[in-house]
Amino acid sequence: MRIENHSSHQIDYSQSLTFIFNNKTYKGYKGDTLASALVANDVLFFARSFKYGRKRGLMAAGVEEPNALISLEIGGRYTPNLKATEVMLYDGLSAVSSSNPNALDFRALIKPFHRFMPAGFYYKTFIKQKVWAKVENSLRALSGFSKAPTEKDVDVYDHVFHHAEVVVIGGGVAGISAALEVLNNSKTERVILVDEREHLGGELFNEFSTDDAASTWHKDSIEKLFSYMNEDNSRLTLFLRSAAYAWYDHNYIEVLETNATGESLVTEQGQAARKTIHKIRAKEVILATGAHERPMLFETNDLANIMLSQSVRRFLNEFGVISGKDIVLYGNNDSIYSTAIDLNNINIKCTVVDVRSSEIQSEIVTNVKGLGVKVFQGYAILKANGTHLVRSIELSQVALQGKEWNVSGGSQQLKCDLLATSGGFNPVVHLDCHCGAKTFYDEVSQSFLPQKERNNRQVCGSVAGVGAWQDAVGDAKNKAQLTLKSLGIVKKINQDKLSTNYLNFFNVSQFFTPVEILNRPKVFLDMQNDVTTLDVALSIREGYRSIEHIKRYTAMGFGTDQGKTGNINGIAVAAKFLGISMSEVGTTTFRPAYTGVDFGAMAGREIGDFFDPQRYTTINDCHVSSGAEFEVVGQWYRPWYYPINGEDIHQAVNRECLAARTSLGMMDASTLGKIDVQGSDAREFLSRVYTNAWMKLAPGSCRYGLMCNEKGMIIDDGVSTCINDNHFIMTTTTGGAASVYSALEMWLQTEWSNLDVHLNSVTDQYATIAVVGPNARNLMKVLCQDVDFDRQNFKFMQWRPGTVCGVDARIMRISFSGELAYEINIEANYGYYIWNQVALAGKKWNITPYGTESMHVLRAEKGYIIVGQDTDGSMTPMDVNMGWILAKDKPFSYIGRRSFSISALNxxxxxxxxxxxxxxxxxxxxxxxxxxxxxxxxxxxxxxxxxxxxxxxxxxxxxxxxxxxxxxxxxxxxxxxxxxxxxxxxxxxxxxxxxxxxxxxxxxxx
Amino acid sequence: MEMTSSKENFNPEFRSTFQSSLDRDGLLICQEDLECSELDDKAVIVLRTSKDHKKNIEVVNEYFGVDLPEALCISSGNNDIKCLWISPDEFWLVDNRQNKAGILDKIELLPKGMSMIDNSAAYGVLEFTGKKMYSLLARWMSYDLGGSLSSKKVVSTTLGQAPVIVFRDSEDKLLMLVRHSFSHYVAGLLKDSAKRI
Structure with missing residues (x-):
């Protein structure tokens, strides 16, 4: 329900929004998450669990939520498996549960048999592949996750690169303080501040109602931050609604930002991406990611309206909603008392159950008692009762003796409609561990903390085990000072001493894991995967010892929440059953992504035309206007054939081939790789990389060459042209241009650095037009009159400089069809013009443009190979009947020659x-x-x-x-x-x- | 049909690298605080140098009137010819096309170990201006243009999957050299991203 007149800090009550959830229409407000809006509308069941199909309600208020999985929108905007707590409400939003809690579910019918389906059930039952193949689809359809999208995503996603001297991850008290400290003490350093929520402040909003200093500090700090934001050429970049989900080596961090409405905005004027991945490279990282609350363990702890204590506070203070009127707060630390105060302030009845003994009398405990709140100290909840929704709890007295909890006395029942628990806090160390940092177990806070020392990174606030917000400010300043020192901005640093007087949520009792509770059924550790304490016990009985193995056997920590609330409890339970310490059990491995990332966001704009570069020649517009069909060769889009009058490919190719054989054809050959080879050792270089002889090739001549690798296998071929004694132009296959250039550079730089040779790629410099056919000479005589085309004076495998239609050209008489042919090479900028001039002049001979398909036919008729098609990397020149191209008496060997003496190759x-x-x-x-x-x-x-x-x-x-x-x-x-x-x-x-x-x-x- | 190849009788159509992507005003992108246009009058000459660094400096200074830049730098000479450091033995001379022939004439004079090749048609030159140029390029370029590419610096990097050379000619202007065959792809990326700037 929504608390009337509540001063919630995120809600704009002036903007009412309508949305649909599970086919029902509801109202919410701007600033709501889908989860808070549903709570306001008294929706308590959000989804069913993955394995058993148990009805589940909200457990948390943020990224750690395991239960409230939903599918957003339909059709091209459908997005599966989002957490309702992370989806910001917008007008017209439509969502359904990933597994509808209100619909009949087959899994609910097999509820009596759940005890026969423990961890490992599927592995053991379906180990035979034949059985699995028969049931796989049915079982997968039963799972509690959303269905995969079937339609093309219509939303726009983007990627942006960023660089900063300092990145601060987390926009709570510590993050804000650290960012300000860096900005205040530097002049040019760029700072990026990232937070997953809509507003900066983190958990501090929870303190506003009881602590004026908190709200004053927040207001002043935000004003200061925004003053930096508003400067010209601001040094501060702020990413809100942005989850840092991966931290890789060298401080490369990826952040997923969701835009303000959660929608793509596409208009004629512009676009806004629905989600953007920010790729950030930073010199220094300050981690202020806070901590997630973990639940207490008891039987049937998965009933709806059993939530985390701080999440109840957050729903109340940020969104003004609450899902119960008779509330029990249960835990092992002081944070539950803060929740009690907040509830008391809005006159909601609550009772506190604290496992710690009555000897603990901190100020806040006394205050809560003073408010008249019933407090059970030294009590624990053994079981929650209710069909699907919590209705009551069973209490029993407990006592800590040494490190063991003893449950004593009989149980008593207490009615409630909302149970909020707090079993301590798990620092969000995930990101820190992504690139190899370790954690250590801290007995005081009963949590795994990040390792203290690490280059170019600081941790501050809750993630470092600092529990009070006032201390987090000081801690963040101290860590920011260390960051400034690492950047060389300050030499001496002032470290504030942290107080111990503030309320510190990290002062928790021993993990509450008595065997009397752990051995009960339905004590859930992982809500999403229905993993219970008995599953962990079973895995240990079956021989698993490593927490990594236990995780995989039970599926604990799998799924979209990645065990953010359940894993540490699971480790505690494993430690208990194994009889070893938490430290000895350790954690599972934290891997990216910290939270779910849409596939669309991963792809960004590298889709469609931008998936792979489409390379075009300068003549492309001519091909398009001629109606060419294209094929992709490497990344090049080459004309495949030019259909006319409704021809199919076979008819078009037949026509094109006959034209080239009987009169005149023309082809765009610009895509062939071209490498300019210059230097006094250019000939020697060619002799080494080709199998044939090059020392006597005269200027004005061309020669075909075959290139092998050191194993003697053909890797490329092409014609090279001698411009002068120190200058050659080599051509390569279209697809092989880059790899050949790279291989040749490698030989030059590593093995033959004494050769005076320079290589330059000039593939894009020249457009090449081949004119092919018996009338090619006639055409050339028309196009170019400063060259003697007489067959005796311009022989096959020669080239001449000339002027073609007013453009300087190199004309080569080479042929890949066996016909009389010339290749006109001009500066690429004139390719379009010359192609049109050739086409115009060739009309007399019915000149016919032909594409790659006809080229293939023409060359195959002559038996000319295409490297990569007729060879496969395991062919020698002898294998393709080209032994004639192997020089016998070169003074220096050539690449591959030695291998030809191997008998197997002959x-x-x-x-x-x-x-x-x-x-x-x-x-x-x-x-x-x-x-x-x-x-x-x-x-x-x-x-x-x-x-x-x-x-x-x-x-x-x-x-x-x-x-x-x-x-x-x-x-x-x-x-x-x-x-x-x-x-x-x-x-x-x-x-x-x-x-x-x-x-x-x-x-x-x- | 009779034709003649004497140059005087022809007016060959020169098509610039980005011609098919430009709008009617010759701009690739034109919006608030962001403009991208093609400089279609630039020549790009690749100069390769020898292992004799001292000699290289002398030759480049004498023939082209520019200093041989040190790593990742640009130097400028008379008539605004620019010499871009590409790799230890590779420099690109960028000048107006009308000066190209004059530069290429020096090929014959280069000492052993040095060479030169015209690559003007292989590259298109884009000029970016406006406060939002970094936002645009950051969509596809991982290089730290704002922090590392200070004035008179050059970098060989990628825009999306296209190899490009970027250099800062002046404080408020960036130039990018793009291979002709990638121009359609690059123009597409830039125009698409500009919609979200």
Whole structure:
């Protein structure tokens, strides 16, 4: 219910909001979380538990909440498994429970059998895979988590990088104090302050009603912080509603920010991302992440309206809501008395049950007694009663003898409708441990604290075990001073001495784990996974000793809350059953993410067109306007084919190939890698990286080269051009450009640093247009008149400088089709213009642009390999029938040469490149199909396969074991045909050259 | 159709790197406190130096009128030619295109161990101005532009997955060199992110 006229600190009562939860409409206010708004509307059941389907209510008020899992929105805005305590309310919000507590649940029907489903039930029952395969889907459907989204997320998510000298994580008293101390004592240092809540202040809001000093300190501090924020070029960056969920090495921290409304805002004017991941690199980190309260243990402690004491306070003080009128506060520390005072202030009846003996008489205990609140000291709750909702509790006297708790006397019942417990506080050490920091167990606070010394990091406030807010201010200043010293800003530091007079929640009693309670059923440790104390006991009986193993056997600490409230109690229970100390048990490993992170947020904007760079040539606009279909080669978008008049790919490719073979084709070859090689040792360098000879290649000439790695395997090929004796331009395959450049630089810098050679990537510098076909020479004569294109004066594998339509060009006479062909290389800025000029001038010969598919057909007809398609990293030049390209008498060896003397590489049984001709000329073999022997064993595979329009039949290249000695033999290729299934296709092994075997076409017809 | 290749008879269309991404005013981004435009008149010449550092300094100073910068720095010379430190033996000369031929003429004069290559067409140059330029670039760039890239500094880094060179020409202006083939990708990233600035 909402407390009328309550001065809650987060709620704007002037802004009413309407929302839907589990198909019912409710009202809330701006500033509410979904959880607080539901509490205000007397909704007590939020979801069902994961394993047993038990109805569950709220336990906590923040990120540590284990029960209140919901799915937000539907369709493209659907987000599963959010905590209702973390979802800020907005108008029109729609949510459902991850597992509806009000619907009939199959798991509720098997309630009598829960005792037969302890930890390890699923492992043991379904250990046989066949059984598991049958039940997996059904069981998963029963789990208490939300269903995975099925539609594309329509929200916008973003990533932003940040750098700061100091990052303060946590916006409570300690975080605010630390940030101010750094800002006040530095001039240029950048500070980032991160907090997961809507407002700075943390738990301090709980003190406002009883401590004027707290509210005054808060007001002054926030004003000071905002004065820094409002400065020009502010040094302070503030992230609210932002959870720091991972801390990696070198102080790299990731923070997930949810925007103010929880929605994406997309308008014509701009956008706001629904969630943003901030990637922060900091020199120093101050951790002020506070502490989470842990519950007390007793039977059926999972009933709805059994909550954490400080969470009840937070719901009351920040949101003005409470879910009961007759409240019992139960715990082992003074914090429950603070809650009692707050409840008393709004005239809500409460009773305190304190396991500590009546000998403890702190000031706050006395004050609460003075208010007339009934206090049971030296009592413990053994059991909570109620069907789904707590209705009463059973009390019994307890006493601490040494380190053991004794339960004595009979029990008495006490009615209540809300039970708030506090079993102490767990410092939020998660982030600190993400990158390797250790914890130590502190007997005084009964908690695991972060290790004290660590480079470039300080911890302050509750996370460091400082319980009073006044002390947290001093502690934070001290730690900030150490940070300033580490930054070299201050040399001498003043350390405030902390008082011991303030109320300190960390003064707790011994963990309350008497066996009389631990051995009862339904004492839940992990609410989300229904792990009980008996499950831990069972795991120990079955031989598990490490807490990591116990965790995995019981599933304790799994799920979206990652055991924030339950794990430390679980460790205490394990310690009890193992008979060792908490320190000896230790903690499980803390790993990112501290809290749930949406997949959408992880992806950010690296989706769709931004998932991988799309690289285009400067001629791309021409291809688009020609209606080209594209294929991705590496990251390049290359024209695949140019359909006209509704052609399919086969019709278009046939037309394009025939045009290139009979008249004139043109192709954008700009994507080929180009490496500028300069220096007096350039020739020597080429000789070392290619298998053939380069020392005598004359300026004005080009040469094909094959590049191998040191194992003798082909890694790339291409044509290199001799500009002058000290200058060459090497081309590489499109996909291999970066790796070849990198490999060559590696050789130059590590092995051949004495060579005078410089490499520069010039792939993007030049646009390259290939004109191909019998009329190529005629066209070039029109395009360029300062070059003599006579076949005798401009021979195959030569290049000439010239002017093409007014643009300086390098014209190479090289061919990847076997036809007469020229490649025009111009500055990339003129690529678009020259392509259009070539197309215009070529109309006379019906010039036809062709794409990569036709290029593949044309080169396959000639038996030219494509590295990476016809080779697979395990092919030598001999394997592809190119032994002719291995130089025999180079003065210096070349990469891979030594390996060619290995007998295995010269075996006749190696896979060798051959041609395949199907007996049925119209059958085109699928690439990748296996060639089989008479026992159906694979003896090779098809690497390239096309229909050749010029030959009027299919052709294929293949790697066949001992293929070169199997010419004219018939082999079988196993293929899968639609409808007909597997089929064996007889093929004749042939030369890999299918067309123009004597190479007569390359000079053209004239 | 008869054509001639003499340069005088042609008016070749020069298309800048980001031409297809610019708006009618020639801007990539134009909004409050943030502007991004292309400088399409820049030449980029790659200069590779020898192991003789002293000689390198002499040659660069004599031929190009600039000091050879030390690590991660830029130096400027006459006519505003800029020399960018890229790696220990690689420097980029950035100048107006009209001066390109004059620079490239020096190739023949370079001593053994030094080389030069024109890469002007390979790179587009973007200029960023306005208070929000860091916010924009921080969407895709992990480098600490605000803290580490002080005036006259240069860095080779990435914008998203695209390799780029960024340098601070003056206090309130950043220049970014982008490979032509990545320009469509880079322009897309910048325009998309600008919507959320």
């Amino acid at each position: 075996s006749e049984e190696r896979f060798q490149l051959v041609g395949l001709l199907t007996k049925d000329e119209q059958v085109v073999l699928p690439e990748g199909s296996h060639i089989i022997d008479n026992k159906s064993r694979s003896i090779g595979y098809v690497t390239s396969s096309y229909y050749s329009p010029i030959l009027g039949r299919s052709i294929a290249l293949a790697q066949l074991k001992g293929g070169l000695s199997k010419m004219s033999e018939t082999v079988l290729v196993k293929i899968v045909q639609e409808k007909q299934g597997l089929k064996e296709i007889p093929c004749e092994v042939s030369s890999s050259v299918f067309y123009d075997i004597n190479g007569e076409k390359v000079d053209g017809n004239d």
